[in-house]
Amino acid sequence: xxxxxxxxxxxxxxxxxxxxxxxxxxxxxxxxxxxxxxxxxxxxxxxxxxxxxxxxxxxxxxxxxxxxxxxxxxxxxxxxxxxxxxxxxxxxxxxxxxxxxxxxxxxxxxxxxxxxxxxxxxxxxxxxxxxxxxxxxxxxxxxxxxxxxxxxxxxxxxxxxxxxxxxxxxxxxxxxxxxxxxxxxxxxxxxxxxxxxxxxxxxxxxxxxxxxxxxxxxxxxxxxxxxxxxxxxxxxxxxxxxxxxxxxxxxxxxxxxxxxxxxxxxxxxxxxxxxxxxxxxxxxxxxxxxxxxxxxxxxxxxxxxxxxxxxxx
Amino acid sequence: xxxxxxxxxxxxxxxxxxxxxxxxxxxxxxxxxxxxxxxxxxxxxxxxxxxxxxxxxxxxxxxxxxxxxxxxxxxxxxxxxxxxxxxxxxxxxxxxxxxxxxxxxxxxxxxxxxxxxxxxxxxxxxxxxxxxxxxxxxxxxxxxxxxxxxxxxxxxxxxxxxxxxxxxxxxxxxxxxxxxxxxxxxxxxxxxxxxxxxxxxxxxxxxxxxxxxxxxxxxxxxxxxxxxxxxxxxxxxxxxxxxxxxxxxxxxxxxxxxxxxxxxxxxxxxxxxxxxxxxxxxxxxxxxxxxxxxxxxxxxxxxxxxxxxxxxx
Numbered sequence: 001x002x003x004x005x006x007x008x009x010x011x012x013x014x015x016x017x018x019x020x021x022x023x024x025x026x027x028x029x030x031x032x033x034x035x036x037x038x039x040x041x042x043x044x045x046x047x048x049x050x051x052x053x054x055x056x057x058x059x060x061x062x063x064x065x066x067x068x069x070x071x072x073x074x075x076x077x078x079x080x081x082x083x084x085x086x087x088x089x090x091x092x093x094x095x096x097x098x099x100x101x102x103x104x105x106x107x108x109x110x111x112x113x114x115x116x117x118x119x120x121x122x123x124x125x126x127x128x129x130x131x132x133x134x135x136x137x138x139x140x141x142x143x144x145x146x147x148x149x150x151x152x153x154x155x156x157x158x159x160x161x162x163x164x165x166x167x168x169x170x171x172x173x174x175x176x177x178x179x180x181x182x183x184x185x186x187x188x189x190x191x192x193x194x195x196x197x198x199x200x201x202x203x204x205x206x207x208x209x210x211x212x213x214x215x216x217x218x219x220x221x222x223x224x225x226x227x228x229x230x231x232x233x234x235x236x237x238x239x240x241x242x243x244x245x246x247x248x249x250x251x252x253x254x255x256x257x258x259x260x261x262x263x264x265x266x267x268x269x270x271x272x273x274x275x276x277x278x279x280x281x282x283x284x285x286x287x288x289x290x291x292x293x294x295x296x297x298x299x300x301x302x303x304x305x306x307x308x309x310x311x312x313x
Numbered sequence: 314x315x316x317x318x319x320x321x322x323x324x325x326x327x328x329x330x331x332x333x334x335x336x337x338x339x340x341x342x343x344x345x346x347x348x349x350x351x352x353x354x355x356x357x358x359x360x361x362x363x364x365x366x367x368x369x370x371x372x373x374x375x376x377x378x379x380x381x382x383x384x385x386x387x388x389x390x391x392x393x394x395x396x397x398x399x400x401x402x403x404x405x406x407x408x409x410x411x412x413x414x415x416x417x418x419x420x421x422x423x424x425x426x427x428x429x430x431x432x433x434x435x436x437x438x439x440x441x442x443x444x445x446x447x448x449x450x451x452x453x454x455x456x457x458x459x460x461x462x463x464x465x466x467x468x469x470x471x472x473x474x475x476x477x478x479x480x481x482x483x484x485x486x487x488x489x490x491x492x493x494x495x496x497x498x499x500x501x502x503x504x505x506x507x508x509x510x511x512x513x514x515x516x517x518x519x520x521x522x523x524x525x526x527x528x529x530x531x532x533x534x535x536x537x538x539x540x541x542x543x544x545x546x547x548x549x550x551x552x553x554x555x556x557x558x559x560x561x562x563x564x565x566x567x568x569x570x571x572x573x574x575x576x577x578x579x580x581x582x583x584x585x586x587x588x589x590x591x592x593x594x595x596x597x598x599x600x601x602x603x604x605x606x607x608x609x610x611x612x613x614x615x616x617x618x619x620x621x622x623x624x625x626x
Contacts, residue, residue, distance in 0.1 A: 197549040218531035233544035236510040270626045313583045
């Protein structure tokens, strides 16, 4: 097995369930262009989290989805029995990044089989302890959550689009999640607060016990309330080629580490932030999943040790 | 004395010399407007650094500068014998900040007595060990440095304006400084590198042993070369009223701590970053120097302890 459960992690490995998009992306950045490469929030998450622990993947693909890719998922300890195959085309996204690589501009987006997708959990998915609601319609996130028996930790990601178009559903969902993960611009849009510290506090009042704001090259803020903040920098890398999936990979590294250690204490969450930041730093160094395909847990641990030295006084 | 040398700091306190602007600022932010309040890079620096150790202040003011302010400097252990008083008006700056508080837009700027100012160091300034070249014309920074006997550490700040108008002088200066301090946009402009990690490395190749990039709400990066990076977050504050002088205050807290502990080792520099970040966090909470006037070293230490908990795993 390519990624055995690393030493030091809990041996009775709890399972992670992720729901989100599985897509083909066409991406243009100042460093190149790739056409119809595998992407989607659940895909990036699964590749990242499976470095740490097995993953139950829930999503939908079209009849054009290659069987060889299903096999690739399986080889990474990603359970694909929750992938619905519907007749039609897989979700397509086409995006472009400017020189500063900060924000993706959506050039085109075709939901295809994702349109009217309703998640149905295989029986053995329902006892998953760690749930990651990757970026997808909040109604799908809610429907997924309803089918889980008694999760230990629910982490939720979202994006600008849902804040703009499905705010009531998103707010309803927030009451049921433990951790909300979102980027700085999304946090500002969602809360109406320019100051990110104020934005964090507002999110906490809406339900989640913990808010995590992803700031790209500027790292991550975690808060659990009024004066409890924790900061992690991004791993310093100059080889950024394609930021697509960085946030999902962060989520995968973060949740994967928590699930693998079976410890969602504040202290362990702080460590998990570093794992998330490191996994994301690999993702952005190549297009699509190429960098994540090449690394193992030892590469992650190496950067984690480096980053620890960059913050400890 | 309001700010005695705090316990734990070196008792044979070495002196800091700062050269920079002394100004009257008119500032408009989303949180208010202030007319002709005391400002300038050397002023903010001196107020911040004098929390830690005495400061030799070098600069120029006009005949309109109030004697009462000179007395205020003295009460803070800021030696004013290096302030030239020339006939004419003191430097005036008028700036405006948008909602995101990120960048000051200069509305007007009148050099007045700063025009053709040539620094002359009083004899007892020349043996200063810690030199801070605050934001001012790089030719003035160079002239100041030439009059110092054998400095232990030279820290230099600058701004976009000098990168655009005096690049050869700035590059010449960089060969003679130990640490270059600048903000993220200035670093990008100076190096032509969008990626801040690449920008850091380029700066190091031009002379300074250490580069520090100030990123406002996103904290600070320090590097000494290829793979040696250190990160400090900004102190999380929601009460930002006026960002003017934040960078100079950071420089004051940083250099002040190093000078007071008389230790410019890498490990101590990392600690000093936190002191810089904390002092800057007070500055931005009120207009002008108002917040710095109210605090003492114990307030600083309190936030330093808080911030340590926000980064230690």
